Amino acid sequence: MKSFLYFSLILIGTVLMVLPSCRKINVTTDPGDQLAFSVDTLKFDTVFTTRGTITRDFKVYNPNNNPIIISEIELAGGGNSEYRINVDAVLGSEHQEVRIEANDSIYVFVEATIDPTMMNSPYLIMDSITFLTNGNLQQVNLEAYGQDANYVGGTGQVSVLDCTGGITIWNDPRPYVVLGFLLVDSCSLFIEQGTDVHFQGGSVTTVIQGQTARLPSGVLFVTGTSNLKVAGALNNPVRFLTDRIEPEFNDIPGQWGGIFLDGGSTGNQINYSEIRNANVGIRVDSAADLTISNSKLYELTNTGLLAIHSTITAINCLIFDVGKHNVQLEYGGTYNFYNCTFANVAANSSISHQEPIVRASNYFINQDAFGNGTLVENQADVYFENCIIYGTRSDEVVIDNPEEVMVPLNFTFDHCIIKADTFDITTSNFLNVVDADPIFTAAADYDYRIDTITSPAIDAGISSTTSASTDIEGIGRGNPPDIGAYEFQ
Numbered sequence: 001m002k003s004f005l006y007f008s009l010i011l012i013g014t015v016l017m018v019l020p021s022c023r024k025i026n027v028t029t030d031p032g033d034q035l036a037f038s039v040d041t042l043k044f045d046t047v048f049t050t051r052g053t054i055t056r057d058f059k060v061y062n063p064n065n066n067p068i069i070i071s072e073i074e075l076a077g078g079g080n081s082e083y084r085i086n087v088d089a090v091l092g093s094e095h096q097e098v099r100i101e102a103n104d105s106i107y108v109f110v111e112a113t114i115d116p117t118m119m120n121s122p123y124l125i126m127d128s129i130t131f132l133t134n135g136n137l138q139q140v141n142l143e144a145y146g147q148d149a150n151y152v153g154g155t156g157q158v159s160v161l162d163c164t165g166g167i168t169i170w171n172d173p174r175p176y177v178v179l180g181f182l183l184v185d186s187c188s189l190f191i192e193q194g195t196d197v198h199f200q201g202g203s204v205t206t207v208i209q210g211q212t213a214r215l216p217s218g219v220l221f222v223t224g225t226s227n228l229k230v231a232g233a234l235n236n237p238v239r240f241l242t243d244r245i246e247p248e249f250n251d252i253p254g255q256w257g258g259i260f261l262d263g264g265s266t267g268n269q270i271n272y273s274e275i276r277n278a279n280v281g282i283r284v285d286s287a288a289d290l291t292i293s294n295s296k297l298y299e300l301t302n303t304g305l306l307a308i309h310s311t312i313t314a315i316n317c318l319i320f321d322v323g324k325h326n327v328q329l330e331y332g333g334t335y336n337f338y339n340c341t342f343a344n345v346a347a348n349s350s351i352s353h354q355e356p357i358v359r360a361s362n363y364f365i366n367q368d369a370f371g372n373g374t375l376v377e378n379q380a381d382v383y384f385e386n387c388i389i390y391g392t393r394s395d396e397v398v399i400d401n402p403e404e405v406m407v408p409l410n411f412t413f414d415h416c417i418i419k420a421d422t423f424d425i426t427t428s429n430f431l432n433v434v435d436a437d438p439i440f441t442a443a444a445d446y447d448y449r450i451d452t453i454t455s456p457a458i459d460a461g462i463s464s465t466t467s468a469s470t471d472i473e474g475i476g477r478g479n480p481p482d483i484g485a486y487e488f489q
Helices: 002-021
Strands: 041-043 056-062 068-075 083-087 094-100 104-112 123-133 136-147 150-160 167-170 176-184 188-192 196-199 203-208 211-216 219-222 227-231 238-242 258-261 268-271 273-276 282-284 289-293 296-300 305-315 318-322 327-338 341-344 358-361 363-367 373-377 380-385 388-391 397-400 409-414 440-442 447-450
Touching: 056 094, 068 083, 094 104, 104 123, 104 136, 150 203, 176 203, 196 219, 219 227, 227 258, 282 289, 327 363, 327 373, 358 380, 358 409, 397 409
Parallel strands: 041 136, 150 176, 167 188, 176 196, 176 219, 188 227, 196 238, 219 258, 227 268, 238 273, 258 282, 268 289, 273 296, 282 305, 289 305, 296 318, 305 327, 318 341, 327 358, 327 380, 341 388, 358 397, 380 409
Antiparallel strands: 056 104, 068 094, 068 123, 083 104, 123 136, 203 211, 363 373, 440 447
């Protein structure tokens, strides 16, 4: 009898514990129970027309103690909207009977592709997403700015620039967007002040001499029968940068290939330009030449200025935030740098500074298809005047001149500041060179102006007929001038 009573009590207790879990949970239909949203307006930054935005999202909350069913979620613009939505992993402009459990939430993902309108300035595209729940109509607004552009080339293709009459001028207020790998062939490309040139990243697959080749996308390739003339102006430079113009991509390096000046290309001039977000800033190949002034190259994965057996004159240039060499001079050539600043010191940079800032050599190793190397030599004449070469490495200059190379590597650093430890700056190749902190204003914020009157750069330069009378910001040079791209104020 006692055993039966004990069993009965256990059974009753078990039933009492199970009963609450079997209780029916009612979906709320109370008009007072509404949704909550993580944003009132979902905003997108400016994007190029015909190009998709990055995907943004927001959360839809059910703050109530019972499940709720959203009768309808709909893009106000319907199927003709320039926006697309994905509700809890389901794509479509309309969604019905979407359930959210008590005190739970779901995600809504949104992206846009904006149609061109041929307007010069960015323009606003608006829409909204409506939510019908228990007779309540709520909404989240959508805002995006579209920017029309001149598209040149083709995605994933090697294209040749249309160059009627042998000259093409880029001066449209709307940006230019280079798609794929763009050849400038038998042409002079002039880019006037204030022009923005954006490059699409990725890669291009093509066939060269019967062999499949993979090339970087976002390359402006100037052939030996062509040249490039960039005529920026103070406070109105020509900018070369990524085609992703949302703030998330602003400081990311390696998003496009770079500017390549092929062997034999002569008469190239770049003045007041900014080149950023690329793999290589500028590559100048054999027997090509370049004069570059008042220009900034930065946020580059590989090398800022890469020269191979070529001729370069650089005045008032700033190259910084580079993964490999700021200046790389291979296989000889003739190179002259005046009042330039080459720096890699920003601790918050997204790029790891791997190699010395300046490298120069008078040879090159040609490798055949079987990996066999052949040494080729060419005389190098390298001159740096009034330049700052300063970074986080103990030695920021490497002169690669092996004994087996018979041609000379002539180099001079004249009135420069160089970061050096084991590198010997006491030889006759170094004239009035010091190893000292130049004291930049705010290198962490990429401000490489001279900060205080105690800087060793102030009045420490040498006046010459080849130096510019003003600095990179148009400020008059003193006599003697300061070392670097900036004159102290």
